[in-house]
Amino acid sequence: MSPLPLDAETHHAGRLTGRTVVLIGGGSGIGLRVAHRAAAAGARVVLGGRTPARLAAAAQRVGDSATWRTVDITDGVSLAAFFAELDRVDHLFTSAASYQVGPMLELSDEEAASPFVSKFWGQYHAVRRAAPKLATDGSVVLMSGAAGARPPAPAPAYAACNAAIEGLGRGLALELAPVRVNVVSPGTVDGNLWAQRPAADRENAFAQYRRDTVLHRLGTEDDIAHAVMFLFTNGFTTGSTLYPDGGYTLR
Numbered sequence: 001m002s003p004l005p006l007d008a009e010t011h012h013a014g015r016l017t018g019r020t021v022v023l024i025g026g027g028s029g030i031g032l033r034v035a036h037r038a039a040a041a042g043a044r045v046v047l048g049g050r051t052p053a054r055l056a057a058a059a060q061r062v063g064d065s066a067t068w069r070t071v072d073i074t075d076g077v078s079l080a081a082f083f084a085e086l087d088r089v090d091h092l093f094t095s096a097a098s099y100q101v102g103p104m105l106e107l108s109d110e111e112a113a114s115p116f117v118s119k120f121w122g123q124y125h126a127v128r129r130a131a132p133k134l135a136t137d138g139s140v141v142l143m144s145g146a147a148g149a150r151p152p153a154p155a156p157a158y159a160a161c162n163a164a165i166e167g168l169g170r171g172l173a174l175e176l177a178p179v180r181v182n183v184v185s186p187g188t189v190d191g192n193l194w195a196q197r198p199a200a201d202r203e204n205a206f207a208q209y210r211r212d213t214v215l216h217r218l219g220t221e222d223d224i225a226h227a228v229m230f231l232f233t234n235g236f237t238t239g240s241t242l243y244p245d246g247g248y249t250l251r
Contacts, residue, residue, distance in 0.1 A: 016233065017042030019138075022089050024048035024073060024082075024126055025096030027058040029192035030143075033225035034093055039065045041229070048082055049096055073097070073122030076129075083129040090138040091232045094126045097143075099161075103154040115161035119143070123165065127172060127181075139180040139238075141231045142169045146187040146245040152208065166241045173239035180238035182231040184224060187213065187245030191221040214247025 021038040025031040026047035035045045039062050047068040049055050055068035071082035073096050083089070099114035100107065123142050134140070147155065148162025162185065169183035188194070188209040194202050210216050227244040231237060243249050 015042065016091075019043045019090035019135075020046060020086070020088050021091045021232070022046045022048065022086065022093070022130065024071060024092075024094040026093075027051060027054040027068070029095065030186070030189070030221045030224045030228070031093065031095040032058050032062075033221040034095075034228050035062045035066060037225050037229050038091075038232070039063055043090075046086065073126055074118055076125055079125055079129045083133060086133055088135060089130050089133040090135045091141070092127065092130050092134070092139075093141045093143070093228055093232075094123045095143050097122060099158070101155045101158045104156050107157070112157040115158045116164070120161050120164055120168070124168060127176075131176065131179075134176070134179045136178050137235070139182065139232055140172065140176070141228050142172075142181070142183045144169075144183050144185040144241065146185050146243060146248050148185065149243070149249045150251070152188075152205070152212075169241065170239045177238065180231075180235070182237060182239070183241040184227050184231060185241050185243045185245065186224045186227075187219050187243070187248040189219040189221060189224060209246075209248065212248060212251055213245065214250050217246055219244060219246060 021043040023031045026035045027049040045066040048071040059066040059068045072078040097119040099118050100111040144162040144165035151159040173181040
């Protein structure tokens, strides 16, 4: 069998050398772990977020291949300005979102809509603004959550938002092909997001997740970053949702 052409061989191996990886939400948490992995694989990394000091510190930790720019995913003007400064986007991952979760009968309409405003429409508009810059052999990874397949508690709007993001991924995979579009749907992760929540809420949620998941453990930010890197680099995967959730959705 003749060897693959160099470009195909490089793509098959999943190398990111010289590619531009854009991570909105890359200043902390899962996004920052993806930044470290992408930089180690040879990519140029662009970190986006709302807090300059956090982004600057994150870029310094990632190294010389990382740059940063401020952006607010709920602001169309901000998103347009962010992507206007980029010549090319090979891979895009948006993990930035701010929202409230709770039962329908307890949340205000504005609170219930917040996951859609930030997490769904934020990613939708980020992809729309990035689309003219996306490399034809590049990819988009959307972020949903295992609650879309199996809600752990009464939070119907949040569950619906995550399910909608998975549908968005399938629809965008058709529209943007040959650019690949996939969704990563994590379970509960012991990381930056939960560290900001009250200790009692955190421990209760962690205990429930350990009990209900097949592997009886929480995820780590590196577990999810590894899944994102797979979706960046596997050239035959599109329109799919990957569940790094320890088997939570199997129960």
